[in-house]
Amino acid sequence: xxxxxxxxxxxxxxxxxxxxxxxxxxxxxxxxxxxxxxxxxxxxxxxxxxxxxxxxxxxxxxxxxxxxxxxxxxxxxxxxxxxxxxxxxxxxxxxxxxxxxxxxxxxxxxxxxxxxxxxxxxxxxxxxxxxxxxxxxxxxxxxxxxxxxxxxxxxxxxxxxxxxxxxxxxxxxxxxxxxxxxxxxxxxxxxxxxxxxxxxxxxxxxxxxxxxxxxxxxxxxxxxxxxxxxxxxxxxxxxxxxxxxxxxxxxxxxxxxxxxxxxxxxxxxxxxxxxxxxxxxxxxxxxxxxxxxxxxxxxxxxxxxxxxxxxxxxxxxxxxxxxxxxxxxxxxxxxxxxxxxxxxxxxxxxxxxxxxxxxxxxxxxxxxxxxxxxxxxxxxxxxxxxxxxxxxxxxxxxxxxxxxxxxxxxxxxxxxxxxxxxxxxxxxxxxxxxxxxxxxxxxxxxxxxxxxxxxxxxxxxxxxxxxxxxxxxxxxxxxxxxxxxxxxxxxxxxxxxxxxxxxxxxxxxxxxxxxxxxxxxxxxxxxxxxxxxxxxxxxxxxxxxxxxxxxxxxxxxx
Numbered sequence: 140x141x142x143x144x145x146x147x148x149x150x151x152x153x154x155x156x157x158x159x160x161x162x163x164x165x166x167x168x169x170x171x172x173x174x175x176x177x178x179x180x181x182x183x184x185x186x187x188x189x190x191x192x193x194x195x196x197x198x199x200x201x202x203x204x205x206x207x208x209x210x211x212x213x214x215x216x217x218x219x220x221x222x223x224x225x226x227x228x229x230x231x232x233x234x235x236x237x238x239x240x241x242x243x244x245x246x247x248x249x250x251x252x253x254x255x256x257x258x259x260x261x262x263x264x265x266x267x268x269x270x271x272x273x274x275x276x277x278x279x280x281x282x283x284x285x286x287x288x289x290x291x292x293x294x295x296x297x298x299x300x301x302x303x304x305x306x307x308x309x310x311x312x313x314x315x316x317x318x319x320x321x322x323x324x325x326x327x328x329x330x331x332x333x334x335x336x337x338x339x340x341x342x343x344x345x346x347x348x349x350x351x352x353x354x355x356x357x358x359x360x361x362x363x364x365x366x367x368x369x370x371x372x373x374x375x376x377x378x379x380x381x382x383x384x385x386x387x388x389x390x391x392x393x394x395x396x397x398x399x400x401x402x403x404x405x406x407x408x409x410x411x412x413x414x415x416x417x418x419x420x421x422x423x424x425x426x427x428x429x430x431x432x433x434x435x436x437x438x439x440x441x442x443x444x445x446x447x448x449x450x451x452x453x454x455x456x457x458x459x460x461x462x463x464x465x466x467x468x469x470x471x472x473x474x475x476x477x478x479x480x481x482x483x484x485x486x487x488x489x490x491x492x493x494x495x496x497x498x499x500x501x502x503x504x505x506x507x508x509x510x511x512x513x514x515x516x517x518x519x520x521x522x523x524x525x526x527x528x529x530x531x532x533x534x535x536x537x538x539x540x541x542x543x544x545x546x547x548x549x550x551x552x553x554x555x556x557x558x559x560x561x562x563x564x565x566x567x568x569x570x571x572x573x574x575x576x577x578x579x580x581x582x583x584x585x586x587x588x589x590x591x592x593x594x595x596x597x598x599x600x601x602x603x604x605x606x607x608x609x610x611x612x613x614x615x616x617x618x619x620x621x622x623x624x625x626x627x628x629x630x631x632x633x634x635x636x637x638x639x640x641x642x643x644x645x646x647x648x649x650x651x652x653x654x655x656x657x658x659x660x661x662x663x664x665x666x667x668x669x670x671x672x673x674x675x676x677x678x679x680x681x682x683x684x685x686x687x688x689x690x691x692x693x694x695x696x697x
Contacts, residue, residue: 140173140174140207140208140220140222140227140230140624141160141163141174141628142160143205143206143207143208144159144163144174144176144205144208144220145159145160145163146205147200147203147204147205148176148196148200151196151199151200152181152196153181153184154180154181159176160628161632162176162177162180163175163176164176164177165621165625166217166219169614169617169618171214171217171219172212172214172219172220172221173220173221173222173227173621174219174220174222175214175217175218175219175220176217176218176220177189177216177217178190178192178193178196178216178217178218179216188216189215189216190213190215190216192216193213193214193215193216193217193218194213196213196218197211197212197213197218200218206226207222207223207226207227207230208220208221208222208223209221209222209223224612224617224620225609225610225612227617227620227621227624228609228612228616228617228620229609230624231620231623231624231677232620232673232674232677234624235623235676235677235680235681236677238680246281246284246285246286247285247286248286248287248459248460248461249286249287249288249289249457249458249459249460249461250281250286250287250288250289250459250460250461250462250463251288251289251290251291251453251457251459251461251462251463252274252277252278252281252288252289252290252291252463252464252465253274253291253292253293253390253453253462253463253464253465254270254271254273254274254275254277254278254290254291254292254464254465255267255270255271255274255292255379255384255386256270256292256293256294256465257294257375258294258295258296258300259294259295259296259301259367259368259371259372260296260300260301260304260324260327260328260367260368260371261300261324261325261328261371262321262322262324262325262328262516262517263321263325263374263375263378263516263517263518264325264515264516264517264520265500265515265517265520265571266467266499266500267517268382268500268517268556268557268560269497269500269560269569270465270467270497271379271382271384272382272556272557272560272561272689272690273465273495273497273560273561273565273639274290274384274465275290275382275383275384275690276561276639276642276688276689276690277463277465277495277637277639278290279687279688279689279690280630280633280634280639280642280688281634283630283634283688284634289387289388289457289459290384290385290386290387290388291386291387291388291389291390291453292386292388292389292390293389293390293391293392293449293464294372294389294390294391294392295391295392295442296368296371296391296392296393297352297353297391297392297393297396298349298392298442299345299349300328301349301352301364302345302346302348302349302352303328303331303332303335303345304327304328304331304367305348305352305360305363305364305367306331306341306344306345306348307327307328307330307331307334308327308363308367309363311330311334312327312330317366317367317370318370319370319373319374320374321374321378321516321517321518322516322518322519324367324370324371324374325516346437348360349439350437350439352364353396353439353440372389378517378518381521381549381553382553382557382690383553383690383692384690388456388457390449390452390453392442392445394452395445395446395448395449395452396440396445396448398448398451398452399433399440399444399445399446399447399448400434400438400440400444401448402433402444402447402448402451403419403433403434403440403444403447404419404434406419406421406433406480406484407419411483411484412433415430416436417436417437418432418433418434418435418436419432419433419434420432420433421433421476421479421480421483423476423479426479428472428475428476428479429472429476431443431476431479431480433447443473443476443477443480446473446477447477447480447481447484450462450477450481450486450488450492451486454486454487454488458488459491460491461491461493462488462491462492462493463493463494463495463637464492464493464494464495465495465496465497466494466495466496466497467496467497467499468496468497468498468499468566468568469499470494470496471494471496474494474496475494477492477494478492478494495565495637496565496566497565497566498563498564498565498566498567498568498569499568499569500560500568500569500571501568501569501570501571515571520556521552521556524552524555524556524576524577525545525548525549525552527577528547528548528551528552528555529544529545529548531579532544532547532548532551532697535697547694547696547697550588550692550694551584551585551588551694551697553584553691553692554584554585554587554588554686554691554692555576555577555583555584555585556576556584557584557689557690557691558583558584558587558643558689558691559571559575559576559583559584561639561640561642561643561689562582562640562643562644562647563640564638564640565637565638565639565640582647584691585697586647586650587646587647587650587682587686587691588686588691588693588694588697589697590650590653590654590682591650591679591682591683591686591693591694592693592694592695592696592697593654593657594653594675594676594678594679594682595679595695595696596696597662597663597672597675598672598675598676598679600663601662601663601668601672603668603669603672604669605668605669606669607669607670607673608667608669608670609670611667613659613660614659615655615656615659615660616656616660616670616671616674618652618655618656619652619653619656619674619678620674620677622648622649622652623649623677623678623681625645626645626649626681626684626685629641629642629645630642630688633688639688639689642685642688642689643689645685646682646685646686646689649678649681649682649685650682653675653678653682656674656678662675
C-alpha cells in the first residue's frame with residue numbers, strides 16, 4: 140500500500156519515490172487512518188503552511204485514489220490514507236502465501252561482507268559474537284534481495300601477539316603440551332601480557348621471535364607457529380556451527396604480510412608515502428586523518444599495510460560491486476585511513492570499499508580485553524546460558540528427552556544471545572548485562588521463539604478446510620495484517636542502512652501484536668476459525684523469515 144501511495148504522490152509533489160516512502164508513517168491510532176504523509180517537508184519549496192498543503196493535496200488526490208485506498212483526509216499537517224481493509228488482507232495473505240513479501244526490488248549485485256575477524260592465539264569472546272551476528276545478518280538481508288553475497292573472514296595469524304604467545308609458551312608452558320581448547324589458548328596470551336608487564340626487558344626476546352615468524356627462518360618457531368595456528372582455527376569451527384554462519388573465503392594476515400610490505404615500499408618509491416624516523420608513513424594530517432604508519436622503523440610490516448594488500452587481494456579474487464567490512468568502532472579512524480590510502484594509490488575499487496563500524500560490547504565493570512583476560516569467553520558464556528536454558532525447558536517439558544532438551548536449549552540460547560546483540564543500533568555501545576540476556580520474558584529472543592511456537596501449536600491443533608471468508612474485520616485482525624504488510628519496507632530499510640536492528644525491533648512488535656490478537660480474537664472454535672488460522676499461518680511465516688534474516692532458528696515447540 141505504501142508503494143501505491145508513493146506512486147500517486149510522486150506525480151503531485153517534488154520528491155523522489157524513495158523519499159516519499161521513507162516519510163510515510165503509521166498513525167498512532169487506527170481511526171486516524173492506516174498511513175499518513177507529513178507535509179512539513181514540503182512547506183519550504185511550496186511556500187505554504189503544512190496544513191494548507193495537506194488540504195490542497197487531499198482535494199486533488201481524492202478524485203483518483205489508487206486501488207486499495209478507500210478514503211483520503213487532511214488532518215492538520217498530515218495527509219491520512221484509509222485502506223480498503225478487505226483488499227489489504229487479500230493482498231497480504233497472497234503475498235505471504237507466494238513467499239514474496241514484496242521482493243520485487245532485486246538488486247543483482249555481487250557483495251562481499253567481511254566479518255567476525257578473530258585472531259589466532261587469542262580469545263573468541265562475547266564481543267566477537269556481535270560482529271559475527273551483525274555480519275551474518277547483513278549477508279542474509281543482502282541475499283534476500285537476490286545479491287550474490289560472499290562471506291569473508293580475516294584473521295590475524297602473525298604479528299606481535301603471536302610472538303608474545305610463543306615466547307610465553309616456550310618459556311613457561313611447554314611441559315603442558317598443546318591443547319585444542321579456546322580457554323587454554325586465550326590464557327597463554329593473557330599470561331604473556333602479565334609477565335611482560337613485570338619484565339619489560341623480555342620484550343627484546345619477543346621482538347626476535349616476531350622477526351623469525353615474519354622471515355620464517357627458524358624451524359622450531361615456525362613449526363610451533365603452524366601447529367598452534369591450526370589449533371586456534373579448529374577451535375572456531377564449533378562456534379561458527381552454533382552461531383549458524385560460514386565463510387566462503389578465510390583470509391589471513393600471513394597471506395598479505397609480504398604483499399603489504401611490497402606495497403608500502405612501492406608507495407615510498409612513488410613518493411606517495413614518506414619516511415619518518417625510519418618508519419614508512421602516509422601523512423594525512425591535512426585531511427584530519429593523522430599519520431598512517433605502514434612499516435615500523437625496523438622494516439616489519441604493520442596491519443595497516445596488510446589491510447591495503449587485503450583490499451587488493453579481495454578485489455582480485457572476487458571483484459565485487461561492494462566490499463563491506465565490519466569493524467569495531469575503535470577502528471573507525473583506521474578504516475578511513477585505509478580508504479584514503481586506496482584513493483591516493485588510485486586503486487580502481489576504492490570507491491566500492493565501505494567500513495561499517497559497530498559499537499563495542501562492554502561489561503558492567505568496563506571494557507573487555509584479550510590482554511588482561513577481563514572478558515567473557517564464548518565457550519564459558521554459552522555453557523552458562525545453555526545450562527540455565529536446560530533448567531527452564533526441563534521445568535516446562537517433563538516428558539522431553541535429554542537429547543531434545545539439549546537441542547532446544549542450544550537454539551534458545553543462541554536466539555537469546557544474538558537477539559540481545561542485534562536489537563541494538565549497530566553503532567551503539569552495548570553494556571552487556573548477563574542477567575538481562577538470560578531473561579525469557581519481554582524484548583528477548585526466547586519471547587520471539589515462544590510466539591512462533593505458540594502459532595505453530597495452534598496450527599497443529601486445528602486443521603480447517605473451510606473456505607476463507609473475509610468479513611466484519613476486527614481491530615486485532617487488521618492490526619496484525621498491517622504489521623505483516625510492513626515487513627518488506629522494514630527489510631528494505633535494514634538493507635539500505637545496514638541495520639539489522641530494524642528487523643529485530645520489527646520482530647518484537649510483530650510478536651506483541653500477534654499475542655494481542657491471540658487474546659482478543661479466539662481462533663479455535665470461532666465462526667471465523669478458517670480465516671484466523673490463515674492469519675496465524677501468515678504471522679508464523681513472516682516471523683520465521685524475519686528471524687531467519689537475523690540468523691535465528693525457530694522452534695516448533697518450546
